[in-house]
Amino acid sequence: MATTVVEAYGRVVQEAAAAGVPTLAPAVGGIVEQIHDGVDGLLYRFRDRTDLERQMARVIEQPALVQQLSANLWEVTDTCAAVGAVEEFYFKVLESLGAQASLPAGLREEHDGSNQPAARSPQAR
Numbered sequence: 001m002a003t004t005v006v007e008a009y010g011r012v013v014q015e016a017a018a019a020g021v022p023t024l025a026p027a028v029g030g031i032v033e034q035i036h037d038g039v040d041g042l043l044y045r046f047r048d049r050t051d052l053e054r055q056m057a058r059v060i061e062q063p064a065l066v067q068q069l070s071a072n073l074w075e076v077t078d079t080c081a082a083v084g085a086v087e088e089f090y091f092k093v094l095e096s097l098g099a100q101a102s103l104p105a106g107l108r109e110e111h112d113g114s115n116q117p118a119a120r121s122p123q124a125r
Helices: 012-018 049-061 063-071 079-096 105-110
Strands: 023-026 041-044
Touching (some): 023 049, 049 063
Parallel strands (some): 023 041
């Protein structure tokens, strides 16, 4: 199950897909772009306990549904690369707005302007 708070682009969905596990998540934020409800995961109305309980009951009572959702998951080979692609998109947006100079020094140094995610040192993560 994914977060109960709004996230622009949570990693839980990708990490679960990489492990072959469908996600049960609130239909909010970037999650709705990652999960196709009833196809490769299940969504419930944000902060709606009754809807969450309904979806959880489906998972418990319908093991074949979980198998079908798992079979429909997209292939995730590298979650760091996927997150790096999102990071690169954000850098491009910031640059288009002239915000490069306002980025923290560590991020300016890591971002080389290429379409590849910047390599980071372990302490920078």
